[in-house]
Amino acid sequence: MITLKNVFKTFDHNGKTLEILNDINLKVIDGEFLCILGPSGCGKTTLLRMMAGLDMPTSGEIIEGDKVVRKPTRSRGFVFQQYSLFPWLNVVDNVSFGLELRGIDREERYRKSREYLKMVGLLPFQHSYPQELSGGMKQRVAIARCLVNKPNILLMDEPFSALDVQTREKLQVELVKIWENEKKTIVFVTHSVDEAVFLADRIVVLSKSPGLIIENVPIKLKRVRDRNSYEFLDVKKDIIQLLND
Amino acid sequence: MKKTIYSLVLPILIIFVWAILTTFTGYIPEYILPSPNEVFQSFFELIYNGILLEATLYTLTQVFFGLIVSAAVAIPLGILMGWSAKVEGLLKLIVGILRPIPPIAWIPFAILWLGIGLTSSIFIIFLGSVFPILINTIDGVKRIDPVLTEVAYTLGATEFQTIRKVVMPAALPSIITGLKIGVGIGLMCTVAAEMIGSNNGLGYIIVKYETFLTNEVNNQYS
Numbered sequence A: 001m002i003t004l005k006n007v008f009k010t011f012d013h014n015g016k017t018l019e020i021l022n023d024i025n026l027k028v029i030d031g032e033f034l035c036i037l038g039p040s041g042c043g044k045t046t047l048l049r050m051m052a053g054l055d056m057p058t059s060g061e062i063i064e065g066d067k068v069v070r071k072p073t074r075s076r077g078f079v080f081q082q083y084s085l086f087p088w089l090n091v092v093d094n095v096s097f098g099l100e101l102r103g104i105d106r107e108e109r110y111r112k113s114r115e116y117l118k119m120v121g122l123l124p125f126q127h128s129y130p131q132e133l134s135g136g137m138k139q140r141v142a143i144a145r146c147l148v149n150k151p152n153i154l155l156m157d158e159p160f161s162a163l164d165v166q167t168r169e170k171l172q173v174e175l176v177k178i179w180e181n182e183k184k185t186i187v188f189v190t191h192s193v194d195e196a197v198f199l200a201d202r203i204v205v206l207s208k209s210p211g212l213i214i215e216n217v218p219i220k221l222k223r224v225r226d227r228n229s230y231e232f233l234d235v236k237k238d239i240i241q242l243l244n245d
Numbered sequence B: 001m002k003k004t005i006y007s008l009v010l011p012i013l014i015i016f017v018w019a020i021l022t023t024f025t026g027y028i029p030e031y032i033l034p035s036p037n038e039v040f041q042s043f044f045e046l047i048y049n050g051i052l053l054e055a056t057l058y059t060l061t062q063v064f065f066g067l068i069v070s071a072a073v074a075i076p077l078g079i080l081m082g083w084s085a086k087v088e089g090l091l092k093l094i095v096g097i098l099r100p101i102p103p104i105a106w107i108p109f110a111i112l113w114l115g116i117g118l119t120s121s122i123f124i125i126f127l128g129s130v131f132p133i134l135i136n137t138i139d140g141v142k143r144i145d146p147v148l149t150e151v152a153y154t155l156g157a158t159e160f161q162t163i164r165k166v167v168m169p170a171a172l173p174s175i176i177t178g179l180k181i182g183v184g185i186g187l188m189c190t191v192a193a194e195m196i197g198s199n200n201g202l203g204y205i206i207v208k209y210e211t212f213l214t215n216e217v218n219n220q221y222s
Protein backbone atom coordinates (compact mmCIF):
# COMPACT_ATOMS: atom_id res chain seq x y z
CA MET A 1 0.00 0.00 0.00
CA ILE A 2 1.22 3.48 -0.88
CA THR A 3 0.04 6.52 1.03
CA LEU A 4 0.60 10.14 0.06
CA LYS A 5 0.18 12.65 2.89
CA ASN A 6 -0.11 16.35 2.15
CA VAL A 7 2.26 16.15 -0.79
CA PHE A 8 3.28 19.44 -2.38
CA LYS A 9 5.66 19.85 -5.27
CA THR A 10 7.16 23.02 -6.66
CA PHE A 11 9.84 23.51 -9.31
CA ASP A 12 12.16 26.48 -9.53
CA HIS A 13 12.14 27.66 -13.07
CA ASN A 14 14.11 30.74 -14.17
CA GLY A 15 13.93 32.19 -10.68
CA LYS A 16 10.18 31.66 -10.44
CA THR A 17 8.60 29.04 -8.23
CA LEU A 18 6.10 26.92 -10.09
CA GLU A 19 3.48 25.20 -7.97
CA ILE A 20 2.90 21.88 -9.66
CA LEU A 21 1.06 19.75 -7.13
CA ASN A 22 -0.97 21.03 -4.25
CA ASP A 23 -1.77 19.05 -1.13
CA ILE A 24 -2.18 15.60 -2.63
CA ASN A 25 -3.63 13.02 -0.25
CA LEU A 26 -4.04 9.57 -1.67
CA LYS A 27 -4.11 5.94 -0.59
CA VAL A 28 -3.36 3.24 -3.13
CA ILE A 29 -5.03 0.05 -1.95
CA ASP A 30 -3.35 -3.31 -2.49
CA GLY A 31 -4.55 -5.04 -5.61
CA GLU A 32 -6.43 -2.11 -7.07
CA PHE A 33 -6.08 -0.71 -10.55
CA LEU A 34 -5.88 3.01 -9.97
CA CYS A 35 -5.84 5.51 -12.82
CA ILE A 36 -4.63 9.04 -12.39
CA LEU A 37 -6.35 11.17 -14.98
CA GLY A 38 -5.66 14.78 -15.82
CA PRO A 39 -4.85 17.18 -18.65
CA SER A 40 -1.30 17.43 -20.04
CA GLY A 41 1.03 19.36 -17.81
CA CYS A 42 -1.04 18.98 -14.65
CA GLY A 43 1.71 17.07 -12.86
CA LYS A 44 0.79 13.43 -13.41
CA THR A 45 4.32 12.36 -14.31
CA THR A 46 5.72 14.34 -11.40
CA LEU A 47 3.30 12.63 -9.03
CA LEU A 48 4.16 9.16 -10.29
CA ARG A 49 7.90 9.87 -10.22
CA MET A 50 7.61 10.87 -6.59
CA MET A 51 5.78 7.64 -5.82
CA ALA A 52 8.66 5.77 -7.47
CA GLY A 53 11.28 7.73 -5.54
CA LEU A 54 12.72 9.30 -8.70
CA ASP A 55 11.70 12.77 -7.41
CA MET A 56 11.19 14.09 -3.91
CA PRO A 57 8.14 16.01 -2.70
CA THR A 58 8.81 19.61 -1.71
CA SER A 59 6.83 18.86 1.42
CA GLY A 60 4.66 16.03 2.64
CA GLU A 61 5.32 12.34 2.80
CA ILE A 62 5.03 9.28 0.60
CA ILE A 63 4.93 5.97 2.43
CA GLU A 64 5.03 2.45 1.06
CA GLY A 65 4.05 -0.15 3.63
CA ASP A 66 5.68 1.32 6.69
CA LYS A 67 8.65 2.92 4.97
CA VAL A 68 9.05 6.48 3.71
CA VAL A 69 9.90 6.51 0.00
CA ARG A 70 13.32 8.13 -0.44
CA LYS A 71 14.77 6.49 -3.50
CA PRO A 72 13.72 4.07 -6.23
CA THR A 73 13.66 0.41 -5.26
CA ARG A 74 12.60 -2.70 -7.04
CA SER A 75 9.40 -2.98 -5.02
CA ARG A 76 7.98 -0.11 -7.10
CA GLY A 77 8.34 -0.92 -10.78
CA PHE A 78 8.07 1.88 -13.32
CA VAL A 79 7.03 1.80 -16.96
CA PHE A 80 8.02 5.01 -18.68
CA GLN A 81 6.11 7.00 -21.25
CA GLN A 82 9.09 7.13 -23.58
CA TYR A 83 10.71 3.96 -24.92
CA SER A 84 13.22 2.84 -22.36
CA LEU A 85 14.76 -0.46 -23.48
CA PHE A 86 18.53 -0.79 -23.38
CA PRO A 87 19.47 -0.63 -27.06
CA TRP A 88 22.61 -2.75 -26.64
CA LEU A 89 20.71 -5.69 -25.14
CA ASN A 90 18.37 -8.03 -26.96
CA VAL A 91 14.82 -8.56 -25.76
CA VAL A 92 15.48 -11.43 -23.37
CA ASP A 93 18.50 -9.69 -21.84
CA ASN A 94 16.47 -6.52 -21.42
CA VAL A 95 13.81 -8.47 -19.55
CA SER A 96 16.48 -10.25 -17.47
CA PHE A 97 18.17 -7.01 -16.42
CA GLY A 98 16.68 -6.82 -12.93
CA LEU A 99 17.35 -10.50 -12.26
CA GLU A 100 20.95 -10.14 -13.36
CA LEU A 101 21.42 -7.29 -10.89
CA ARG A 102 20.56 -9.74 -8.15
CA GLY A 103 23.07 -12.28 -9.40
CA ILE A 104 20.54 -14.87 -10.50
CA ASP A 105 22.25 -17.30 -12.85
CA ARG A 106 21.72 -17.14 -16.55
CA GLU A 107 19.58 -20.21 -16.98
CA GLU A 108 17.16 -19.26 -14.24
CA ARG A 109 17.08 -15.67 -15.50
CA TYR A 110 16.20 -16.70 -19.02
CA ARG A 111 13.64 -19.21 -17.86
CA LYS A 112 11.76 -16.58 -15.83
CA SER A 113 12.16 -13.91 -18.49
CA ARG A 114 10.76 -16.18 -21.17
CA GLU A 115 7.75 -16.87 -19.01
CA TYR A 116 6.92 -13.17 -18.96
CA LEU A 117 7.80 -12.69 -22.62
CA LYS A 118 5.28 -15.39 -23.37
CA MET A 119 2.73 -13.57 -21.26
CA VAL A 120 3.12 -10.42 -23.37
CA GLY A 121 3.20 -12.50 -26.57
CA LEU A 122 6.78 -11.74 -27.55
CA LEU A 123 8.57 -15.03 -27.00
CA PRO A 124 9.38 -15.34 -30.74
CA PHE A 125 11.20 -12.00 -30.51
CA GLN A 126 13.43 -12.85 -27.57
CA HIS A 127 16.62 -12.51 -29.63
CA SER A 128 15.60 -9.31 -31.42
CA TYR A 129 17.07 -5.96 -30.55
CA PRO A 130 14.90 -3.00 -29.49
CA GLN A 131 15.43 -1.10 -32.74
CA GLU A 132 13.83 -4.01 -34.60
CA LEU A 133 10.60 -3.75 -32.59
CA SER A 134 7.51 -1.61 -33.11
CA GLY A 135 6.47 0.88 -30.42
CA GLY A 136 3.82 -1.44 -29.03
CA MET A 137 6.30 -4.31 -28.80
CA LYS A 138 8.82 -2.12 -27.00
CA GLN A 139 6.29 -1.20 -24.35
CA ARG A 140 5.28 -4.84 -23.96
CA VAL A 141 8.93 -5.74 -23.34
CA ALA A 142 9.19 -2.89 -20.84
CA ILE A 143 6.16 -4.28 -18.99
CA ALA A 144 7.64 -7.78 -18.98
CA ARG A 145 10.97 -6.41 -17.73
CA CYS A 146 9.14 -4.77 -14.88
CA LEU A 147 6.95 -7.75 -13.96
CA VAL A 148 9.68 -10.37 -13.93
CA ASN A 149 11.31 -8.31 -11.19
CA LYS A 150 8.27 -8.97 -8.94
CA PRO A 151 7.48 -5.45 -7.79
CA ASN A 152 4.73 -4.91 -5.20
CA ILE A 153 3.32 -2.14 -7.29
CA LEU A 154 3.47 -1.19 -10.93
CA LEU A 155 3.68 2.52 -11.75
CA MET A 156 2.84 3.23 -15.37
CA ASP A 157 3.24 6.65 -16.96
CA GLU A 158 1.10 6.86 -20.10
CA PRO A 159 2.86 3.81 -21.50
CA PHE A 160 0.52 3.54 -24.50
CA SER A 161 0.23 7.22 -25.41
CA ALA A 162 2.62 7.02 -28.36
CA LEU A 163 0.81 4.07 -29.95
CA ASP A 164 -1.90 4.00 -32.58
CA VAL A 165 -5.48 3.44 -31.40
CA GLN A 166 -5.73 -0.23 -32.36
CA THR A 167 -2.46 -1.17 -30.68
CA ARG A 168 -3.34 0.90 -27.64
CA GLU A 169 -6.71 -0.77 -27.16
CA LYS A 170 -5.19 -4.19 -27.63
CA LEU A 171 -2.54 -3.51 -25.02
CA GLN A 172 -5.17 -2.20 -22.61
CA VAL A 173 -7.01 -5.52 -22.88
CA GLU A 174 -3.75 -7.41 -22.33
CA LEU A 175 -2.84 -5.26 -19.35
CA VAL A 176 -6.15 -5.95 -17.63
CA LYS A 177 -5.56 -9.68 -18.16
CA ILE A 178 -2.06 -9.45 -16.72
CA TRP A 179 -3.37 -7.49 -13.76
CA GLU A 180 -6.02 -10.10 -13.09
CA ASN A 181 -3.54 -12.99 -13.35
CA GLU A 182 -0.69 -11.42 -11.42
CA LYS A 183 -2.88 -9.72 -8.79
CA LYS A 184 -0.64 -6.65 -8.87
CA THR A 185 -1.36 -3.17 -7.66
CA ILE A 186 -1.22 -0.79 -10.60
CA VAL A 187 -1.12 3.00 -10.68
CA PHE A 188 -1.66 4.04 -14.26
CA VAL A 189 -1.32 7.65 -15.38
CA THR A 190 -3.19 8.82 -18.46
CA HIS A 191 -4.77 11.88 -20.03
CA SER A 192 -7.27 9.74 -21.94
CA VAL A 193 -10.70 9.43 -20.34
CA ASP A 194 -11.45 6.39 -22.47
CA GLU A 195 -8.32 4.62 -21.32
CA ALA A 196 -8.96 5.42 -17.65
CA VAL A 197 -12.57 4.21 -17.76
CA PHE A 198 -11.55 1.04 -19.56
CA LEU A 199 -8.79 0.15 -17.10
CA ALA A 200 -9.53 1.52 -13.67
CA ASP A 201 -11.18 0.30 -10.50
CA ARG A 202 -10.92 3.88 -9.39
CA ILE A 203 -10.02 7.10 -11.16
CA VAL A 204 -8.35 10.01 -9.40
CA VAL A 205 -9.08 13.13 -11.40
CA LEU A 206 -6.49 15.92 -11.27
CA SER A 207 -7.02 19.55 -12.21
CA LYS A 208 -4.46 21.79 -13.82
CA SER A 209 -2.30 24.53 -12.26
CA PRO A 210 -1.91 23.87 -9.54
CA GLY A 211 -2.57 20.14 -9.77
CA LEU A 212 -4.94 18.97 -7.10
CA ILE A 213 -7.29 16.06 -6.74
CA ILE A 214 -10.77 17.16 -7.76
CA GLU A 215 -12.51 13.82 -7.54
CA ASN A 216 -12.19 10.16 -6.68
CA VAL A 217 -14.37 8.12 -9.02
CA PRO A 218 -14.85 4.40 -8.42
CA ILE A 219 -15.60 2.55 -11.67
CA LYS A 220 -17.93 -0.33 -11.02
CA LEU A 221 -18.36 -1.51 -14.63
CA LYS A 222 -18.07 -5.23 -15.14
CA ARG A 223 -14.93 -6.50 -16.90
CA VAL A 224 -14.19 -7.07 -19.78
CA ARG A 225 -15.59 -3.62 -20.49
CA ASP A 226 -17.33 -2.76 -23.69
CA ARG A 227 -16.33 0.68 -24.91
CA ASN A 228 -19.55 1.01 -26.88
CA SER A 229 -21.97 0.13 -24.10
CA TYR A 230 -24.26 2.84 -22.72
CA GLU A 231 -22.88 2.43 -19.20
CA PHE A 232 -19.33 2.94 -20.43
CA LEU A 233 -20.26 6.05 -22.40
CA ASP A 234 -22.23 7.43 -19.44
CA VAL A 235 -19.27 7.11 -17.09
CA LYS A 236 -17.06 8.75 -19.70
CA LYS A 237 -19.50 11.64 -20.04
CA ASP A 238 -19.55 12.21 -16.28
CA ILE A 239 -15.78 12.32 -16.10
CA ILE A 240 -15.41 14.65 -19.07
CA GLN A 241 -17.92 16.87 -17.26
CA LEU A 242 -15.70 16.81 -14.16
CA LEU A 243 -12.63 17.77 -16.18
CA ASN A 244 -14.38 20.66 -17.85
CA ASP A 245 -15.73 22.25 -14.65
CA MET B 1 34.51 -3.24 -57.26
CA LYS B 2 33.27 -0.16 -59.07
CA LYS B 3 33.78 1.82 -55.88
CA THR B 4 37.37 0.65 -55.56
CA ILE B 5 38.13 1.75 -59.09
CA TYR B 6 36.38 5.04 -58.46
CA SER B 7 38.42 5.79 -55.38
CA LEU B 8 41.64 4.97 -57.26
CA VAL B 9 41.05 7.62 -59.93
CA LEU B 10 42.38 10.57 -57.98
CA PRO B 11 45.54 8.93 -56.56
CA ILE B 12 46.50 7.68 -60.03
CA LEU B 13 45.96 11.13 -61.47
CA ILE B 14 48.17 12.67 -58.80
CA ILE B 15 50.97 10.16 -59.48
CA PHE B 16 50.60 10.89 -63.17
CA VAL B 17 50.99 14.65 -62.69
CA TRP B 18 53.85 14.02 -60.28
CA ALA B 19 55.61 11.89 -62.89
CA ILE B 20 55.12 14.55 -65.57
CA LEU B 21 56.56 17.27 -63.33
CA THR B 22 59.61 15.22 -62.38
CA THR B 23 60.61 12.33 -64.64
CA PHE B 24 59.22 13.52 -67.97
CA THR B 25 59.79 17.27 -67.94
CA GLY B 26 62.26 17.73 -65.10
CA TYR B 27 60.31 20.84 -64.17
CA ILE B 28 60.90 20.12 -60.48
CA PRO B 29 64.51 19.11 -59.75
CA GLU B 30 65.18 15.73 -58.19
CA TYR B 31 66.57 17.10 -54.91
CA ILE B 32 63.33 19.05 -54.22
CA LEU B 33 60.92 16.29 -55.14
CA PRO B 34 62.12 12.81 -56.11
CA SER B 35 60.28 11.14 -58.98
CA PRO B 36 57.62 8.49 -58.32
CA ASN B 37 59.70 5.62 -59.61
CA GLU B 38 62.55 6.59 -57.34
CA VAL B 39 60.24 6.81 -54.34
CA PHE B 40 58.71 3.41 -55.09
CA GLN B 41 62.14 1.94 -55.64
CA SER B 42 63.38 3.16 -52.26
CA PHE B 43 60.17 2.02 -50.68
CA PHE B 44 60.59 -1.52 -51.94
CA GLU B 45 64.24 -1.48 -51.02
CA LEU B 46 63.37 -0.53 -47.44
CA ILE B 47 60.76 -3.24 -47.31
CA TYR B 48 63.12 -5.74 -48.83
CA ASN B 49 65.95 -5.13 -46.37
CA GLY B 50 63.50 -5.12 -43.45
CA ILE B 51 64.34 -1.66 -42.19
CA LEU B 52 60.88 -0.28 -42.80
CA LEU B 53 59.14 -3.27 -41.31
CA GLU B 54 61.24 -3.14 -38.18
CA ALA B 55 60.76 0.58 -37.75
CA THR B 56 57.01 0.26 -38.29
CA LEU B 57 56.75 -2.52 -35.75
CA TYR B 58 58.73 -0.50 -33.25
CA THR B 59 56.54 2.56 -33.76
CA LEU B 60 53.31 0.59 -33.55
CA THR B 61 54.43 -1.16 -30.38
CA GLN B 62 55.03 2.18 -28.75
CA VAL B 63 51.64 3.50 -29.88
CA PHE B 64 50.02 0.35 -28.55
CA PHE B 65 51.55 0.68 -25.08
CA GLY B 66 50.94 4.42 -24.99
CA LEU B 67 47.29 3.89 -25.84
CA ILE B 68 46.86 1.23 -23.21
CA VAL B 69 48.11 3.63 -20.56
CA SER B 70 45.89 6.40 -21.94
CA ALA B 71 42.82 4.21 -22.04
CA ALA B 72 43.46 2.90 -18.54
CA VAL B 73 43.57 6.46 -17.23
CA ALA B 74 41.09 8.26 -19.49
CA ILE B 75 38.18 5.81 -19.59
CA PRO B 76 37.61 5.40 -15.83
CA LEU B 77 38.34 9.08 -15.22
CA GLY B 78 36.03 10.14 -18.06
CA ILE B 79 33.22 7.99 -16.73
CA LEU B 80 33.59 9.48 -13.26
CA MET B 81 33.83 13.03 -14.60
CA GLY B 82 30.81 12.58 -16.84
CA TRP B 83 28.79 10.95 -14.09
CA SER B 84 29.58 13.12 -11.11
CA ALA B 85 29.53 16.91 -11.25
CA LYS B 86 31.73 16.90 -8.15
CA VAL B 87 34.52 14.89 -9.75
CA GLU B 88 34.23 16.99 -12.88
CA GLY B 89 34.46 20.22 -10.88
CA LEU B 90 37.54 18.92 -9.12
CA LEU B 91 39.45 18.07 -12.31
CA LYS B 92 38.03 20.44 -14.90
CA LEU B 93 40.61 23.19 -14.46
CA ILE B 94 43.63 20.91 -14.57
CA VAL B 95 42.35 19.20 -17.71
CA GLY B 96 41.55 22.59 -19.23
CA ILE B 97 45.11 23.80 -18.62
CA LEU B 98 46.94 20.67 -19.76
CA ARG B 99 44.80 19.84 -22.78
CA PRO B 100 45.82 22.67 -25.14
CA ILE B 101 49.56 22.00 -24.67
CA PRO B 102 50.75 20.27 -27.85
CA PRO B 103 52.13 16.86 -26.87
CA ILE B 104 55.29 17.55 -28.87
CA ALA B 105 56.03 20.45 -26.55
CA TRP B 106 56.53 17.92 -23.76
CA ILE B 107 59.40 16.23 -25.60
CA PRO B 108 62.18 18.20 -23.87
CA PHE B 109 60.70 17.34 -20.48
CA ALA B 110 60.20 13.74 -21.47
CA ILE B 111 63.86 13.46 -22.44
CA LEU B 112 64.92 15.26 -19.28
CA TRP B 113 62.80 13.15 -16.97
CA LEU B 114 62.75 9.81 -18.71
CA GLY B 115 65.70 9.86 -21.09
CA ILE B 116 65.65 8.78 -24.70
CA GLY B 117 63.78 5.56 -25.35
CA LEU B 118 60.57 3.68 -24.94
CA THR B 119 59.33 5.24 -21.68
CA SER B 120 59.79 8.69 -23.07
CA SER B 121 57.86 7.89 -26.24
CA ILE B 122 55.05 6.25 -24.31
CA PHE B 123 54.82 9.35 -22.14
CA ILE B 124 54.42 11.56 -25.21
CA ILE B 125 51.88 9.24 -26.80
CA PHE B 126 50.00 9.16 -23.53
CA LEU B 127 49.85 12.96 -23.38
CA GLY B 128 48.68 13.14 -26.97
CA SER B 129 45.97 10.51 -26.78
CA VAL B 130 44.69 10.80 -23.23
CA PHE B 131 42.62 13.95 -23.79
CA PRO B 132 40.64 12.90 -26.86
CA ILE B 133 39.72 9.67 -25.06
CA LEU B 134 38.86 11.55 -21.88
CA ILE B 135 36.76 14.22 -23.56
CA ASN B 136 34.85 11.70 -25.69
CA THR B 137 34.18 9.47 -22.70
CA ILE B 138 32.86 12.40 -20.64
CA ASP B 139 30.71 13.47 -23.56
CA GLY B 140 29.36 9.95 -24.06
CA VAL B 141 28.41 9.61 -20.41
CA LYS B 142 26.70 13.00 -20.34
CA ARG B 143 24.65 12.24 -23.41
CA ILE B 144 23.08 9.09 -22.01
CA ASP B 145 19.30 9.25 -22.08
CA PRO B 146 18.45 9.77 -18.38
CA VAL B 147 15.50 7.40 -18.73
CA LEU B 148 17.96 4.50 -19.08
CA THR B 149 19.67 5.17 -15.77
CA GLU B 150 16.30 5.72 -14.11
CA VAL B 151 15.03 2.39 -15.43
CA ALA B 152 18.07 0.74 -13.85
CA TYR B 153 17.36 2.35 -10.50
CA THR B 154 13.69 1.35 -10.52
CA LEU B 155 14.77 -2.22 -11.32
CA GLY B 156 16.84 -2.15 -8.15
CA ALA B 157 20.32 -1.25 -9.39
CA THR B 158 22.84 0.40 -7.10
CA GLU B 159 24.81 3.38 -8.39
CA PHE B 160 27.80 1.16 -9.08
CA GLN B 161 25.66 -1.34 -10.99
CA THR B 162 24.10 1.49 -12.97
CA ILE B 163 27.53 2.75 -14.00
CA ARG B 164 28.72 -0.71 -14.94
CA LYS B 165 25.65 -2.03 -16.70
CA VAL B 166 24.13 1.11 -18.19
CA VAL B 167 26.57 4.00 -18.30
CA MET B 168 29.48 2.01 -19.68
CA PRO B 169 27.70 0.25 -22.54
CA ALA B 170 25.73 3.38 -23.39
CA ALA B 171 28.92 5.45 -23.60
CA LEU B 172 30.86 2.77 -25.49
CA PRO B 173 30.40 4.25 -29.00
CA SER B 174 31.80 7.59 -27.79
CA ILE B 175 34.66 5.84 -26.02
CA ILE B 176 35.52 4.01 -29.23
CA THR B 177 35.46 7.29 -31.16
CA GLY B 178 37.87 8.69 -28.57
CA LEU B 179 40.15 5.70 -28.98
CA LYS B 180 40.17 6.07 -32.77
CA ILE B 181 41.16 9.71 -32.49
CA GLY B 182 43.69 8.69 -29.85
CA VAL B 183 45.33 6.18 -32.20
CA GLY B 184 45.75 8.86 -34.87
CA ILE B 185 47.20 11.41 -32.51
CA GLY B 186 49.32 8.76 -30.82
CA LEU B 187 50.86 7.80 -34.14
CA MET B 188 51.59 11.42 -35.01
CA CYS B 189 53.17 11.97 -31.61
CA THR B 190 55.37 8.89 -31.84
CA VAL B 191 56.75 9.70 -35.24
CA ALA B 192 57.41 13.26 -34.11
CA ALA B 193 58.97 12.08 -30.87
CA GLU B 194 61.17 9.61 -32.72
CA MET B 195 62.39 12.35 -35.03
CA ILE B 196 63.83 14.11 -32.02
CA GLY B 197 64.63 11.70 -29.28
CA SER B 198 64.95 8.13 -30.42
CA ASN B 199 67.21 5.63 -32.10
CA ASN B 200 64.53 3.51 -33.67
CA GLY B 201 61.13 3.71 -35.35
CA LEU B 202 59.63 5.46 -38.34
CA GLY B 203 60.44 8.97 -37.13
CA TYR B 204 64.03 7.96 -36.60
CA ILE B 205 64.51 6.57 -40.10
CA ILE B 206 62.91 9.70 -41.56
CA VAL B 207 65.53 11.82 -39.83
CA LYS B 208 68.30 9.39 -40.67
CA TYR B 209 67.56 9.44 -44.38
CA GLU B 210 67.04 13.17 -44.27
CA THR B 211 70.71 13.43 -43.35
CA PHE B 212 71.59 11.33 -46.40
CA LEU B 213 69.49 13.63 -48.54
CA THR B 214 71.17 16.70 -47.13
CA ASN B 215 74.55 15.20 -47.94
CA GLU B 216 73.45 14.48 -51.45
CA VAL B 217 72.26 18.05 -51.91
CA ASN B 218 75.47 19.36 -50.47
CA ASN B 219 77.45 17.21 -52.87
CA GLN B 220 75.54 18.62 -55.78
CA TYR B 221 76.36 22.17 -54.78
CA SER B 222 79.99 21.64 -53.99
Ligand SMILES: Nc1ncnc2c1ncn2[C@@H]1O[C@H](COP(=O)(O)OP(=O)(O)O)[C@@H](O)[C@H]1O
Residues within 6 Å of the ligand: A011, A012, A013, A018, A020, A038, A039, A040, A041, A042, A043, A044, A045, A046, A047
Ligand atom coordinates in the same frame (compact mmCIF):
# COMPACT_ATOMS: atom_id res chain seq x y z
N1 LIG C 1 12.30 19.29 -13.65
C1 LIG C 1 11.37 20.24 -13.90
N2 LIG C 1 11.69 21.55 -13.79
C2 LIG C 1 10.77 22.50 -14.01
N3 LIG C 1 9.50 22.26 -14.36
C3 LIG C 1 9.13 20.98 -14.49
C4 LIG C 1 10.03 19.90 -14.28
N4 LIG C 1 9.36 18.75 -14.49
C5 LIG C 1 8.12 19.08 -14.81
N5 LIG C 1 7.96 20.41 -14.83
C6 LIG C 1 6.71 21.15 -15.10
O1 LIG C 1 5.72 20.62 -14.27
C7 LIG C 1 4.48 20.57 -14.94
C8 LIG C 1 3.91 19.19 -14.82
O2 LIG C 1 4.71 18.29 -15.53
P1 LIG C 1 4.38 16.76 -15.68
O3 LIG C 1 4.37 16.16 -14.33
O4 LIG C 1 5.30 16.19 -16.67
O5 LIG C 1 2.90 16.82 -16.27
P2 LIG C 1 2.05 15.69 -16.99
O6 LIG C 1 2.74 14.41 -16.86
O7 LIG C 1 0.72 15.72 -16.28
O8 LIG C 1 1.87 16.11 -18.41
C9 LIG C 1 4.72 21.01 -16.36
O9 LIG C 1 4.27 22.34 -16.50
C10 LIG C 1 6.21 20.91 -16.52
O10 LIG C 1 6.65 21.91 -17.39
Ligand SMILES: [Mg+2]
Residues within 6 Å of the ligand: A044, A045, A046, A081, A157, A158
Ligand atom coordinates in the same frame (compact mmCIF):
# COMPACT_ATOMS: atom_id res chain seq x y z
MG1 LIG D 1 3.51 13.11 -18.32
